Amino acid sequence: MLSTVRQSFRQRGLVDGVRWNLWNVFRGKYKPLAEGTVQYAPFLFLDTDELKQHCRRHGECWFYGDAKRYTFDAPDHALPEVRALDGEYVIPQPFVGVAEDARLVGPYPFALLDGKISLDATVTATVTALNLFYTLRDTVEDGPRATLGGGRREFDRAVLLYNCWNSGYYHWVTETLTRLEGVEAYSERTGETPTLVVGPDFGGFQRETLELLGYGPEDWVEWDCAVADVDELVIPSVRRQINRGAISPVAVDWLRERMRPAVRERVDPDQFSERVYISRNDATRRSVSNEDELFAELEARGFERYCLAEMPTAETIALMMQAEIVVGPHGAGLTDILYADDAAVIELCRGEKHSRAYYTLSSQVGLRHRSIPGEIDGADMRADVDAVVEAVETELDQDQLKAA
Structure with missing residues (x-):
């Protein structure tokens, strides 16, 4: 712990080091804070059931598709916290809520419906709490006028696809792109396409992934104001019934079916190695x-090293589409394993702290997953080379047996 703090000051300097360490303290607290706020101040928020009721009274709410059952079966070598997820889950039938006379408020906007904040419109209670935290942070750093003094605009119909975590690839893919299934169900039903409200300085992987899904600049508007009035706010349901932070296998399937053919039209996956090492040296x-x-x-x-930040998004997806084994440290670079087929994923972790996100994601698309703890080295990790090599050789042996 102390070594991590010292290294953060060496790398970032005094001011940024203090901010980074305060953020890490907050990161460990915001989830219970968010859940507690929703529990003890329900008059401020609309949960999913209340959102449905509101939309039925002030708009419409309708369902599409089917409910699904999914069984999670952790491997024998998984940690107890992962094995605790074993069991059958019901993925409810998805819905689209359309709320009339809604309002978007703030630099990281909240959706206000009759004065209450819709949690589904900003994904979850956790993201809602983070939106508030970032608003307070920016207000302190930049001043109230710069943070809260934006203009006002109006939309006929819109869907909110911007929150404070959109700059992270994992969150963009799992919490934003998957919701476009509901947006497209709305368009098929009504013949109308809502404006996609995205973040300021929109670009990079966000723009690339939307373009791969068939959207263009005419379909989105960058959030550049403090308040927006929306005649019809489209709110697709959030499908995260497993481990809270994990997207549902139904949403994964939809994204795979849409994205993989689009990527093949642009990139030949066979140009990449089937044995992939993901580097985070940047x-x-x-x-x-x-x-x-x-x-x-x-x-x-036989492995090749790839720094995904240096590659176009279509190439990072194509890389995973043909991979037979992927080795890499925990991080957003593993997100695109959701496009892989029958691959092995070896995730390198910092210390004994393991993320369940990539266990569940691997399981949802039929991949084999192993997690290898490494020694904490400040803010970084020192890999257990022998353990990684042993895991790699085990997986390569399995591939040879299947090929025989």
Whole structure:
């Protein structure tokens, strides 16, 4: 802990080091804070059931598709916290709510319906709490006028696709792109396409992924005001019934079916190695401090190293589409395993702290997943090279047996 704090000051300086450490303290508290706020101040929020009721009274609410059952079966080598997820889950039938006379408010906008904040419109209670935190942070840093003094605009019909986590690839894919299934169901039913309200400075992987799904600049508007009045706010349901942070297998299937053919039209997946090592040596944390030592062993076994931040999004998706084994440190670079087929994923973790997100994501698309703890090295990790090599060879042996 102290070594991580010291390293953050060395790398970032005094002011940014203080901010980074305060943020890490907050990160450990915002989920219970968000849940507690919703529980003890229900008069401020509309939960999913209340949203449906509101839309039936002030707009419409309708369902599409079917409810699904999904069984999660963790591998024998998984940690107890992952095995605790074992069981059958019911993924409810998805819905689209249309709320009339809604209002979007704030630099990280909330959707206000009759004076209450819709949690579904900003994904979850956790993201809602983060929107508020970032608003307060920016108000302190930049002043109330700069943060809250934006203009006002109007929309005939819109869907809110902007929140404070949109700059993270995992969150953009799992919490934003998957909701477009509901947007497209709305368009099929009504013949109308709502304006996609996206964040300011919109670009990079956000623009690329929307374009792969068939959207263009004429379909979105960057949020550049403090208040917007919306005649009809379209609110697709959030499908995250497993492990809260995991998207549902139904949403994964929809995204795979839409994205994979679009990527194949632009990129030939066969140009990439089937044995993939994802590097985070461009990141400020959770990089592998002994990466050269680790990659020397992997390279001898046919692996190639890829820095995903340097690649177009279509290429990172194509890379995963044809991968047979993926090794990489925990981070958003593993998100695109959702496009892989029958692959093995070896996730390198910092210390004994394991994320369940990529276990569940791997399971949802039929991948094999192993998590290898590494030694904490400040904000980074030192990989257990022997353990990684052993896991890799186990998976390669399995592939040879299947091919025989």
